[in-house]
Amino acid sequence: MATLVLDRPALVATTRSRLVRELVPWLYLAPALLCLGLFVYWPVLWSLWLSFHRWDFLAASQPFVGLANYRELLASSEFHNALERTFLFTLFTVPLRLGLALLLAQLLVEATPLRRLARAVVFAPYVTSSVAVALVWSWIFNTDVGLANAALRALGWAGLPWLASTDLALLSLALVAVWKNLGYDVVVFTAGLAAIPREVHEAAALDGAGRLARLRWVTLPLLMPTTFFLLCVMVIDSFQTFTLVAVMTRGGPAWSTDLLVHLLYRTSFVYFEIGRGAALAVLLFLGLLAITWLQFRTLGRRIHYGGDR
Secondary structure (H helix, E strand, C coil), X not given: CCCCCCCHHHHHHHHHHHHHHHHHHHHHHHHHHHHHHHHHHHHHHHHHHHCCECCCCCCCCCCECCCHHHHXXXXXXXXXXXXXXXXXXXXXHHHHHHHHHHHHHHHHCCCCHHHHHHHHHHHHHHHCCHHHHHHHXXXXXXXXXXXXXXXXXXXXXXXXXXXXCCCCHXXXXXXXXXXXXXXXXXXHHHHHHHCCCHHHHHHHHHCCCCHHHHHHHHHHHHCHHHHHHHHHHHHHHHHCCCHHHHHXXXXXXXXXXXXXXXXXXXXXXXCCCHHHHHHHHXXXXXXXXXXXXXXXXXXXXXXXXXXXX
């Protein structure tokens, strides 16, 4: 009867070699995981912990208050106003960004030299500093010497209080936000349009479909994954808008542009109510999570990425 003889040194060497092969990928990932842990996950967990405590930056103690921060925040008129303003801002910006981006992408999808230049011009605001954009548009919207009112007066119309009116300030910010982010949306839509096979459009044209019919029945359905991705990004962007508000209006006039992230900043770094600010951050995160989940439930099911579900 044959006897199985184990070569212990060879077995140990094989085990070590396998262990090294398994550890090498984690060693490559370690710097990125360390940065994510220190600068993303740990702050999130600490914010969650702070939301159940009361702290003002200066006090040595951080007493546990349970859900008091959440109750005070939900009962606050400032929170209700900021939530309403943020929803209105989202309703202003998201449809306008989607429509304009799709229109420009249709015009710029062909890779001619002139259209490449136009793509660069459209994309330039997206990579420009948000603070610089906010400052320039503050000057443009200046009631007395701004370029916008100068153009209106040249046409014989009266100037408008773009940033000084409670009716116009939020809309003015929305227009700047659309202009700032439109380049990114156009690039994504252009990539989505370029991925649609030309043969599909040619087949539809041979069947007698006009340009609008091809857009309705061919382009838009095949573009749904791209549209859904951009819709999620746009909603998250609108709920996280801060720089434009902080530089251009500081939440005014009469808190008509006080969006949620600006309220978070004021609560935490002006009033020094760190616990309530952390509670607002948690609520904002949960709200965005719920909105994204709702989008996946309502729109995500209609998207066919390939293969049967």
